[in-house]
Amino acid sequence: MSASTPLLRVEGLTKTFRMYHLDSMLHAFEGVSFDLHEGEFLLLRGHNGAGKSTLLRTIWRSYLPVGGHLWYRSQLGDIDLATAADVDIALLRREEIGFVTQFLNARPRVAAQDIVAEPLRLAGAGQAEALDQARHWLDQFGVRPELWRAYPSTFSGGEQQKVNLARALILPQRLLLLDEPTASLDVGARAALVRRLADLKGQGVAIVGVFHHPGDVAQLIDREINLNTRVVSDHSEREDHVAV
């Protein structure tokens, strides 16, 4: 592990869902801890239901943790994402933390190129520049030009996912959370994604990801955590396993 200060320090993170209609609790994971440094790629492993996606959503704060800390070194100061104000989380999502899911969630009747350009427009880019960039990334992920002005709700699952990736990765973030982003992608788009992730990693973006086929990103992975066994494996020193 690097001696530098981590970008994200997860300490004893615990998530439980309370389901009132069933009068029951569902325990997702308990006491998860790890550090993540700039430019590091961490793979989350585990069987179905181990809590991989839940962990990502808890870092993103779609899910509220019930215990533990998520210390994040933001450009505006250190903050515990587990207890941060909603408005601060919204700000960090706009400027520093990205989340890529398997599904495109976009407003209806908005063209693919406008959906992809939106993060740039929100960041202050002009319309022409944002559209140029959007078209570039749609092209990189293999979306045909005749679809750029069409509404993605009519696209196949794979094409929608390409739009989703182009939008999510158009702006470099400091921390990127990936929830099975290669699901439903064809070979060309998968290769484009790996190239983009390698590029972002090289720029210092820290990445935590869940992949159905981890082999797709094997060359990028620095460490992995198995949520079943709670063992961290360092890919550069595969013999060195430490319990978390």
Next chain:
Amino acid sequence: MSLDLGLPALDRAAPRLMRAEPLLAMRDISKTYGDVRALRHVDAVVYSGEVMGIVGESGSGKSTLLRMMNLEDTPESGDYRLRLPQRDDGNLFDLGRYDRRMLCARHIGIVYQNPHLGLLMRHSSSGNVAERLLIAGERSFDVLRAKAREALDASEFPLSRMDARPIELSGGMQQRVQLAKAIALEPALLLLDEPTTGLDVSVQALVLDTLKRLQRDRKITMVLVSHDLGVIRTMADRVMVMRHGEVVEQGLADQVFQDPQHPYTQQLVHAKL
């Protein structure tokens, strides 16, 4: 200028990055109509540039709260402050009728579900927008016409119909005229009371897209009331859930929909088709 908004009590927080500024702060708002307690000790904070969604069943108090934000009514108790440039009006509920009207005309826009509440149906569409400008003191015909045209254009209203009366327009077009009227003076706060209810889904999508563009390009802060969870989920950054005049939960929109904490919110989210 900074307002003492009592934020920790309103927004779960430990240390804050403190870059986002609250535009609106309401504290301890209570209102009773006859035997009905419409609002019970409601606190609300809305930050500059965000879309705050308010959801809840009919009679939960969401539209009443919006009317309070538009100073159409006065609660029995409570404090309401807006952070506006070069102004400090104190508790806005202490303002008289004229001052309220002027403040709303200049700084707060509203779009009602029912266009009859927001528009003069037998005046021209451009005249409806110009009326808002007249209240704010504009008197030059050329300026009124130009500003009305600009606001209608920004609301994606077809300019070829700017002299048509709202009564001759479709529901979607009437909402665009309301929107143009509401944004004509570039308000700090735009209040939207079920703005797409009753519109067919394709028109609804276009109106929502227009609102999103306005929020992005003009940085207008919006409070959106809707019983349609899909509309709120698409539009809102944060959400307040109301029931029986109380705020039972508030949070980031995706958190409220994916990990609701209150039994009523869980019921509401699970009931969505």
